[in-house]
Amino acid sequence: MPNNLATAEEPRLDLDRFLPYRLSVLTNRVSSAIARHYSERFGLSIPEWRVMAVLGSVSDLSAREVAARTAMDKVQVSRAVASLLKARRVQRKTDPGDGRVGRLSLTPRGRAIYDEIVPLALHLEALLLSALSGDEKLALDRVMLKLSRQVSLLQATRDWATIIHANLHPATDR
């Protein structure tokens, strides 16, 4: 059995088999390998790259919309955009109908970088995935979807932590 729970009669925690920990280690290693790459070659941070990635496929988004599509918060987006503006990689035009909103798009310079990064990113992904069989890739896809949905569900549950805690300690709360 792969997870701790399966054998959890007497509670025992082995970090190496604990899913949140494994996820975190794997992700950090993947991210930092890739980040180093983006950064060395293009001086892009991950937030900046994410903003460029979405603007590369859909233009004229507001910062709010970029945030929604990248799972970043508005502060992160604001900072990434500020830096990209300074480097003339994206441009902002105030929305004609709403003075608060800035419509963002790649400049030609930004587009050139985008066009160079995309094959690179895909190649990196392919290298990673080359360790998996076709079935495993499909399974990974499905499992990640399910886990994502499950996290959303759990987060949406009001007072998740409390509920869990109540489950574990039915009568006493501290």
Added chain:
Amino acid sequence: MPNNLATAEEPRLDLDRFLPYRLSVLTNRVSSAIARHYSERFGLSIPEWRVMAVLGSVSDLSAREVAARTAMDKVQVSRAVASLLKARRVQRKTDPGDGRVGRLSLTPRGRAIYDEIVPLALHLEALLLSALSGDEKLALDRVMLKLSRQVSLLQATRDWATIIHANLHPATDR
């Protein structure tokens, strides 16, 4: 096909299907949900919790050994340990045979917290995994192992980025 690469005849990047991105979003959501929990209830950061988690199952480790087992670097461990020492959750005894080395272990107070957290952590993991079938759990386990090994392999490759880049642009390097 689940990944971008499979359809990469004309390079196109959809962030939502890009593995490193998906991993990162999923992990961050899992981690921050859990971190909020540890932090609210016990005033523990993730690094601190990791240190406690390994000391809970193996005592008298050095900071170096803790780092190795948690995939943290020595600075992170040093800071986490400093904070745990101050809170009297772990204790350090200088190694009798080597004055540089501190042997770390949980104090009774630390052990009490550990004993309270472990079932909680396992329960959280179980909630997450409850979205998956048995087969899917096994597949997840296998796939994560393979991906981890692949990342190691790629990182071990000298000058990974350069090699990739060379593959993509056989003749010109900027």
Added chain:
DNA sequence: GGGCGATGGTTTCAGATGAAACTATCCGTT
């Protein structure tokens, strides 16, 4: 058309983080 709550976005401040410098101890060599 003048307030007023809501929304888009930025700035500030304080704590977290990483890289590199630093300290202390150790071990092998002479």
Added chain:
DNA sequence: AACGGATAGTTTCATCTGAAACCATCGCCC
């Protein structure tokens, strides 16, 4: 036993990050 390089661990410094405060504009209501 003294030097020099290696190792354990800490501190410093500069950057990053997140939360909350902030500013501007908007849409609604009177």
